[in-house]
Amino acid sequence: MSEQSQTEQSETVRAAYAQAAAAAAAAGVTVRLADPPDMAGVIGLFERTWGEGRSPDRSMLLALDYAGNTVLTAVADGKQVGATLGFLGWSNGLHLHSHMAAVVPWRRSGGVGFALKLFQRAVCLDHGVGEIRWTFDPLIRRNAHFNLVKLGAEIATFLPDFYGRLDDAITGSDQSDRFEVRWRLDSPRVHRALGGGHPPNWTTSEVLPLNVDFEQLRAEDPVAAAELRATSRALFGENLARGLRPELNTTNDYVFTTDAADRPGTSEPVA
Template sequence: MAVDPEIVAEAGRRAEAAAEAAGVVVRMADPGDMKAIIGLFERTWGPGRSPDRSMLLALDYAGNTVLIATAAGKPVGATLGFLGWSDGLHLHSHMAAVVPWRRSGGVGYALKLFQRAVCLEHGVSEIRWTFDPLIRRNAHFNLVKLGAEVVTFLPDFYGRLDDVGVGSDRSDRFEVRWRLASGRVEQALAGQAHHAWSTTDRLPLNVDFERLRADDPHAAGLLREESRLLFHTATARGLRPELDADNDYVFTSDPADPADPADPADPADPADPADGSRA
C-alpha cells in the first residue's frame, strides 16, 4: 500500500527528533549487534528469554525491524517486530527492552517512532502488539502517548511465563492497533489535549501493579481477577477501554479515532496478537 510521501518524510523527522531528545541513536541492527540485543532482552526477562542469535539474524536479514538504540556507542534499548497478515498486513511488534537506568527517558518512544517510520517507508500502515492491561505506565504510553487503540482482550494469552517480572501471574493482555497515519495518532504524537470519552464504567489504575505483584501476590491476584471480569463484561457489551485524564480505564463506545468519527474501530474485532514489552 502506497503511503503519502509527506507522511513518510514527517515520520522520519519525528523519529529523528525523538532520538535526539532521548540522547540516543536508533538504527536497524547489524549482525554484530545481536549479542548486545540478546543481552538487553535477557536483562529484562531473564536468561534464555530472548530469541537466539540465529533467529535474530534471520529476522534481520529478511528485513524485519530488529532495532537498536545506543548512547555514546553503548546499547541501551532494542526492539523486535516482524510482518504478519492476519486481518490485514501489519508489523507484529513482539519485544521491546530498555536498560533500567534509561527507562522513562524517551528511549522506548524513540524506538517506537523509528519503527513507525520504517513501516511507513515500506508501505505498512499498521503496527500491533500486546501489553499487560494492569501496567499503568504501559497503558499510558500505548494509548495516550502513541495513540494506539485496544482491539481485543486476550486472557492468559501466553500461559504461565515464569519470567523475571511476571512470575506466576496470569499473562492477560490487551492487543492494540497503531494505525500509523490516522488522525488519532497524529493528535497523540502532537501532544494534543486528552480526549474526554463518554462512559459510565471505569477501573482505577492508581496502583503500582508491578510493586503490588512483588509485595503482595494475593492482592495482585484479586485485582487481576476483578479486572479480567470487567474486561470480559465490557467487551461483551461492545465497549472499548480508553484512559481518562487521571490514567484510569474508562469503557466507551465512542469512535476510537475522534479525528474521524465516521470510521469507528470495532472493539470486538480480533486480530493477530503482538507484544510491545511482553511483560
C-alpha cells in the first residue's frame, strides 16, 4: 500500500471512530470491546431479547472475542445496556457477519443500537474489513428504515425461512424470512446516510406497502400476518429474480428498482 493510501485509510478510520464516539455520546453510553467480566451481561442482554438459552454460552463468546471478532458492549452508569456480536466470514468476499444485537427495552430508539453499529464499523475499517453483513425480517418496518436509510446498508438477497422455525421470544412460530444486507463501510451511500443525507427518489413501478406494525399484527391476528408474509415472500422472490432490488421510499414502503445503490440522494445532483 502506498504512503498516500495508508494516509487516506488512517483518516477514514479516525473519522469512523469519531463518528462512533459522537453517536455514543448522543445516546449517553460508552461503547467498547467487551472484556471477559462483561460476558455474563452480554448473555443476559441476548436472553432478555430472544429468550432463555438463546445466547451463545460464555465459553463461545470468550473464544470469539479472543479470536478478534466484535463482541461489543454499550455501558451507561456502570451498567450494560446494549451488546452486539459479529464474526468474520468469507463467502463472496471477506466481511463481518453481524449476528446479534440487543438493547434493554427502556433504551431502545435512543441511539444505543446506532452507536454500537458505528463502533463496529470503525473496528472493521481499523482492521481492513470493508463490509459488514447481517439479516433482518423484511416486515419489521423500523428495522428496515434503520438498516437501509439511517445506516445506508443495501439488500443483497432474500432468504425465505432462513433459520427455520425459531420459537424464540421475537419470532415465535412465524416463518423466519430474512433479507441479507451488505453495509459497504466506505461507500458513497453509507457516507450519505451517516451524514444525514436524503435517499434518492428511486425509479420504480411497483410498491409493497409496509404501513403496518407487523409485530402487533402477528400477535393480534396471526392469520393476517401469515397472509402478509406470503404476499411479501412472493413479491420479494419475483422481483429479485427479475434483477430488481428492494429499497425504501420516503414513506418507508418497499419499492423495487434497478437504480444503482450509490445513486445520489434527493439533495445531491444526479449525473
